[in-house]
Amino acid sequence: MKDLLLYLLPIVILFIGGFTLMLVDAFQKEEGGLAVPTAMLHFAAAAAALALWPYAGNAADLARAQVAFNGWLAFDRTTLFLDITIALGGGLTTLLAGSYLAEHKLERGEFYTLITFASAGCMMLAGATDLIMLFIGLETLSLGVYALTGFRRTSARSQEGALKYFLLGSFAAALLLYGSALLYGMTGHTDLAGIRDALGRAVEMPAIAGQEGAAQFVAVQQTVRDRVTILAMVLVVAGLAFKVGSVPFHMWTPDAYEGAPTPATAYMAVTVKAAAFGAMLRVLIGVFGDTSGPASLAGGWPGLLVWLAVLSMLIGNLVALAQSSVKRMLAYSSIAHGGYILAAFVVAPRAESLAGGGGSVGQSAAAAVLFYLLAYTVSNVGAFGALILAGSRGKEAVSYEDLAGLGKRHPAVALALSFFVLSLAGMPPTVGFFAKYNVIRSAIEAGYPWLALAVVINSAIGVYYYLRVMVKMYMHDPQPGAVRAEPMSSPGISLTLIATAGMVLALGMMPQRFYGYALEAVKLAAAPIAAAPADAPPANAN
Amino acid sequence: MPTLRPPSTTLETVVFVFFAALAVLGAFGTILSRNPIRAAVGLFVHIVALAALYLNLGAHFLGVIQLLVYAGAVVVLFVFVIMLLGPAANSPKDGRGIGSRGAALIGVAGIAAGLISTLQYVRLPLPERTDSFGTMNVVGSFLFKQGVIPFEMIGVTLVIAVVGAFAIARGKHERRALTDPDPTAPEKLAEGPEPDAKSAKKTAAKQSAEGHS
Numbered sequence: 001m002k003d004l005l006l007y008l009l010p011i012v013i014l015f016i017g018g019f020t021l022m023l024v025d026a027f028q029k030e031e032g033g034l035a036v037p038t039a040m041l042h043f044a045a046a047a048a049a050l051a052l053w054p055y056a057g058n059a060a061d062l063a064r065a066q067v068a069f070n071g072w073l074a075f076d077r078t079t080l081f082l083d084i085t086i087a088l089g090g091g092l093t094t095l096l097a098g099s100y101l102a103e104h105k106l107e108r109g110e111f112y113t114l115i116t117f118a119s120a121g122c123m124m125l126a127g128a129t130d131l132i133m134l135f136i137g138l139e140t141l142s143l144g145v146y147a148l149t150g151f152r153r154t155s156a157r158s159q160e161g162a163l164k165y166f167l168l169g170s171f172a173a174a175l176l177l178y179g180s181a182l183l184y185g186m187t188g189h190t191d192l193a194g195i196r197d198a199l200g201r202a203v204e205m206p207a208i209a210g211q212e213g214a215a216q217f218v219a220v221q222q223t224v225r226d227r228v229t230i231l232a233m234v235l236v237v238a239g240l241a242f243k244v245g246s247v248p249f250h251m252w253t254p255d256a257y258e259g260a261p262t263p264a265t266a267y268m269a270v271t272v273k274a275a276a277f278g279a280m281l282r283v284l285i286g287v288f289g290d291t292s293g294p295a296s297l298a299g300g301w302p303g304l305l306v307w308l309a310v311l312s313m314l315i316g317n318l319v320a321l322a323q324s325s326v327k328r329m330l331a332y333s334s335i336a337h338g339g340y341i342l343a344a345f346v347v348a349p350r351a352e353s354l355a356g357g358g359g360s361v362g363q364s365a366a367a368a369v370l371f372y373l374l375a376y377t378v379s380n381v382g383a384f385g386a387l388i389l390a391g392s393r394g395k396e397a398v399s400y401e402d403l404a405g406l407g408k409r410h411p412a413v414a415l416a417l418s419f420f421v422l423s424l425a426g427m428p429p430t431v432g433f434f435a436k437y438n439v440i441r442s443a444i445e446a447g448y449p450w451l452a453l454a455v456v457i458n459s460a461i462g463v464y465y466y467l468r469v470m471v472k473m474y475m476h477d478p479q480p481g482a483v484r485a486e487p488m489s490s491p492g493i494s495l496t497l498i499a500t501a502g503m504v505l506a507l508g509m510m511p512q513r514f515y516g517y518a519l520e521a522v523k524l525a526a527a528p529i530a531a532a533p534a535d536a537p538p539a540n541a542n
Numbered sequence: 543m544p545t546l547r548p549p550s551t552t553l554e555t556v557v558f559v560f561f562a563a564l565a566v567l568g569a570f571g572t573i574l575s576r577n578p579i580r581a582a583v584g585l586f587v588h589i590v591a592l593a594a595l596y597l598n599l600g601a602h603f604l605g606v607i608q609l610l611v612y613a614g615a616v617v618v619l620f621v622f623v624i625m626l627l628g629p630a631a632n633s634p635k636d637g638r639g640i641g642s643r644g645a646a647l648i649g650v651a652g653i654a655a656g657l658i659s660t661l662q663y664v665r666l667p668l669p670e671r672t673d674s675f676g677t678m679n680v681v682g683s684f685l686f687k688q689g690v691i692p693f694e695m696i697g698v699t700l701v702i703a704v705v706g707a708f709a710i711a712r713g714k715h716e717r718r719a720l721t722d723p724d725p726t727a728p729e730k731l732a733e734g735p736e737p738d739a740k741s742a743k744k745t746a747a748k749q750s751a752e753g754h755s
Contacts, residue, residue, distance in 0.1 A: 004691075015698060022705070072691040110709035117702040124695055132692050140699045147706025162710075220663070 003068035007055070007075045009048040010083045011123045017041035018116035025109030035098025035492075038112040042091030042119060049083040056080055057520075071191045073127040074282070077521035081370050082126035082278040089270035089377040090119040092496055096385045097263035099490035103393050106152060106261060115267060118144030122275035129286075131180040131190045134279055138176065138243065142169050145272060148264035149256050161252075161259025168252045169242065176239025182232035186225045196287045199229060233288055233301060240283070243276035246338045247311040257331035265327065266384035269334045270377040277341055277373055281366060285348055306346045306451065312339030313458040320465050325399050326387060329465055330380075333424060336462060337376055343455055344368040344439045347446040365446065367518040368438035374514065375423075375435035375507060382420035382500040389413050389493045390485050397485035400472045406485065407474035413487045414473045416497050423504050425466035426459050431504050434511035557598050565591035578624045586617045603681040 005012055021034060021041075055061040056077045065075035073079070094115055101107040121140025128134040146169065150162030184190050187198035203222045208214045242249040257265045288301055316336030323329040348365040390406060390413050391397035397406075407414040423430035436459055443452035478484050507514050568591055571584025589612045596605035674680045685693050 008691075018698075018701075022701075069691065070688055072689075108709065108712070110705050110712075113705050114702065114709060117698055117705070120698060121702070130692075133695070136692055136695045136699055140695065140702055143699065143703045143706050147702075147709050150710050153710060224663075 003064050007052065007061075007065040007068055008073070009052060010045040010080075010087065011120050011127075013045045013048055014041060014116050014120040014123070017044075018113055018120065021109070021113050021116060025113065028109075031109060032102060032107045034109055034112040035094055035101075038116055039091040039094040039098075041116060042087045042094060045119070045123075046084045046087035046091065049080045049087065053077065053080055069129075071193070072130045072133045073124070074129045075127075078278070078281070078370070079123075079127040081518060081521040082274055082373070083123050085274045085370075085374050085377050086119055086122045086126065086271045088374075089274065089381060090115055090122075090267065092378075092381045092385075092500060093263050093267040093270070095496040096266060096381070096388055096493055097261075099488070099492045100261065100263050100388050103488050103490070104152075104261070105393070108151075111148070111151060111264075114144045114147050118148070118267075119271060122271050125275040126278035128279060129192050129282065131183065131192070131195075134283070135173070135177060135180065137275070138239075138279070139173060141272060141275060142173065142243070145264070145268055148267065149260040151261050151264060152259075155259065157255075158259040158261070161256040165252045165256040172239045172242030172249065175235045175242075179232040179235030179239065182228050182235070186228050186232065192282060192287050199287070230300070234304065236283060237280075237301060237304065240276055240280045241308055244273050244280070244338045244341075245335050246308050246342060247315045247335060248308075250312070250316070250335045253335055254328050254331040257334070258325060258327050262327070262384055262388045265330075266381050269330070269380050269384070273334070273338065273341075274373045274377060277369060280345065281369060284345065285366065302346045305342055309339050309342035309346055309451070310454055312336060312342060313454060314339075317458050317461040317465075321461070323465075324401070326403065326469065327398055329469075330383060330387075333462065333465070334380070336458060337372075337424075339458070340436060340439055340455055341369055341372050341376075343451055344372065344442060346451065347442050347448055363519065363522050364438070365442040366522040367515060368435075368442050370518040370521055371438055371511075371515050372435040374518070375431040378500055378503045378507065379420055379423040379430070379432050382497060382504060383417070383424055385493055385497050385500065386413065386417035386420055388488075389490065389497065390417060390487050392486045392488035395483065395486040400468065401479065401482060402485040403469065403472045404476040404478040404482075404484075405473070406487075407470075408477075409484075410487045416501070417473065418470045419501055420504070421466045421469050423508070425463045429505070429508045431507035431511065434508060434515070437511075438515060554598060558595065561591045561594040561598065564588075565595065579621070582617060582620050582624060585620070586613055589613045589617065600675065600677065602677050606678075 017038075018041075021038060024037075025031075025034060052075075055065075056075060056079075062075065069075060094112065097111060097115070101111060118141045121137050121142075121144060124133060124137030125141060126137075128137050146162055146166045149165050150159055152158035180190070183195055187195045189195045189198055203218055203225055205214065205218050205221065208217065238249065242252075245253040257268065260268065284301055284305075313336050316332045316334075316339055320329050320332035320336065323332060344365045348369070387397055390403065390410075395402075397403055403417075406417075419430070423432040426432040426436045428434075436455065440452045440455050443449070443455065565588050568584050568586070568588030572581050572588060573584075575581045575584060589608065593605045593608040593613070596602075596608055
């Protein structure tokens with residue numbers, strides 16, 4: 001029990017903190033004031049993950065954690081890296097929410113409880129090594145995010161976004177569950193390592209061995225298992241691709257992003273993505289990663305994913321061009337960013353698989369995924385934060401027109417928005433540049449030059465609409481009589497933005513160091529995770 | 543081939559035959575009765591008979607869960623909905639045409655064919671049944687020892703669902719006096735369920751009562 005609490009510390013902090021927040025909210029007389037404690041909880045979880053980092057490199061600790069977790073969750077640096085990304089994103093968006101909710105009269109304590117528990121769900125999803133845990137984590141974060149999307153109860157748009165997200169999300173969860181059930185039926189395992197091992201073996205039926213027609217029967221069983229496994233893999237990928245909003249499962253994204261309160265939008269964009277991509281990393285590369293071995297029957301997923309990646313980039317960027325709302329533009333741009341990350345996925349299993357010792361190319365691609373998630377988290381939180389700061393109650397900055405002339409009226413706010421938008425566009429020396437650079441480099445190294453070219457072309461398309469924000473702010477004057485965005489005065493948001501900008505620059509100035517951490521994270525995870533037998537004796541009874 | 547153990551004693555066989563027949567009768571009652579309440583009662587009988595079959599197989603936990611969840615919650619929910627809808631739910635003309643009956647028949651035949659062929663050809667790697675399989679003891683010890691992590695995490699899932707529902711439901715009634723900053727919000731959402739009409743009716747009723755007296 002002690003081991004369990006220790007190695008699970010980031011999630012435990014959020015659990016206990018979430019329940020404490022609920023109690024405080026129930027007993028305090030006035031609403032509000034919970035933003036800073038919630039952010040502190042997230043930062044404490046990030047610090048705990050950071051403190052556990054050395055432990056995850058230690059064989060004795062890994063063995064103890066494996067006994068304590070009993071095959072449900074992984075204790076490795078990939079999980080810790082994702083935990084830090086999730087906690088950072090959750091903490092920063094909470095700080096933004098503190099001022100935003102007060103300004104827009106939405107201040108209710110549930111917001112912070114929901115974010116805290118949703119972050120715990122994200123960490124569960126990111127660390128899940130069992131399909132049951134994967135589903136529980138996914139549902140925990142999804143339920144929280146649905147409620148956050150519909151938080152602005154009096155706005156029809158918020159309700160519309162939440163309802164669409166909820167209905168489509170339930171459908172996607174059902175697909176994932178169906179795929180998981182098929183995998184369980186085919187292998188008899190719900191833990192990922194067990195599924196991988198079972199798929200790696202040929203079908204055996206000792207009970208009927210020697211009987212007449214047994215060999216033929218087994219051959220039929222093998223074919224059935226192969227085909228059903230492919231179907232299951234497609235269903236699981238579809239369920240996860242929905243959560244990251246990649247084309248063609250992106251329909252909910254613009255409505256949910258636009259309808260949600262802006263801090264909730266930022267939260268959805270960064271933490272949910274980080275968790276879902278983390279789960280994808282573990283399922284696709286951990287279970288089906290060996291695209292050449294006997295488990296290769298479902299190893300065709302890079303061919304499936306490459307379409308998702310290219311379509312996400314292309315459609316996300318092209319539709320983003322046509323948007324008049326900045327929030328919607330950021331939603332489509334997040335679809336495009338999901339496409340860039342998926343491109344790194346396609347590359348990852350090339351050469352050797354991660355699970356089977358790991359080729360260096362595959363590892364650098366997986367590290368590119370992690371680095372991209374971290375870079376995207378800080379850049380996107382900054383961009384949404386600047387957008388929040390640019391508006392105030394009744395004078396929100398939503399469309400490009402609202403931003404016209406902001407550079408003359410409020411140069412500081414305009415500068416902040418420009419800075420983060422440049423990072424999203426991928427301009428050096430911001431971190432956005434190096435995130436894309438890593439993806440492109442690993443694509444070229446793995447022998448996918450055309451995929452690298454697709455990323456470059458799409459980044460160029462992206463620059464157009466990102467720069468349009470700056471052109472509007474600095475070079476256009478507002479229409480006479482039009483509603484103008486008036487920046488709110490909020491020291492909290494300003495401080496958050498300064499801290500975020502510092503992170504964007506630090507990651508951009510020292511990309512090698514942070515990329516090195518990401519590489520370390522995937523390298524250690526590549527050590528084969530011993531299959532915890534499903535019928536293991538009750539572990540850790542103390 | 544590891545399959546479900548056939549009933550080993552005469553008593554088990556008798557219990558099985560009785561409750562299996564009851565389950566089939568209940569299922570027929572559900573689909574054949576025209577009164578929705580009777581259909582719900584048929585479903586209830588079917589579910590209780592299934593629970594008895596589970597108990598007969600030694601799956602105590604599953605049997606109790608079957609009673610609690612299906613008989614206790616789902617059927618009660620159905621009955622609630624039927625009662626709430628009232629006579630509107632009782633429309634015998636719906637779904638009684640040849641077309642819909644034929645479609646239902648084809649669907650049933652398809653599912654039956656699928657089930658039979660599955661049982662015939664696909665052998666899932668089911669573990670051998672032991673005597674303690676599915677009993678309270680084993681399920682409980684699994685949940686609280688090996689399965690303690692997902693068990694606790696599901697607790698958080700339920701909490702977040704409740705908090706989320708509360709967050710959305712509470713916002714509807716509270717702070718309605720505040721004007722909404724979102725220009726897209728239609729006025730309907732910002733208002734309550736027409737309080738004026740109700741109070742007007744009440745006053746009218748009061749006036750008429752006063753007029754009579």
